[in-house]
Amino acid sequence: MNRNIDYGKKNLEEIIEREELEGWIETFELLQDSNLLSDIDSARKEYQKGETFTMDEVIGNGDMVTSKKEVTQ
DSSP states (O other), X not given: OOHHHHHHHHTHHHHSXXXXXHHHHHHHHHTTOHHHHHHXXXXXXXXXXXXXXXXXXXXXXXXXXXXXXXXXX
């Protein structure tokens, strides 16, 4: 096996800090969630169409808004 690969396996913490590695692993795991990726895609499309909320609409009076219809009614 390549000496660089062997060194990397034996000395991983010298190459990347544990917290950074954990962050990369968590990101990798999240990207395997097809529901999450679908939700992100839907949110991007809504944003591009201008289907967004202002902060006042979301938390203005302390009530959580669940849809744009609730805001306009």
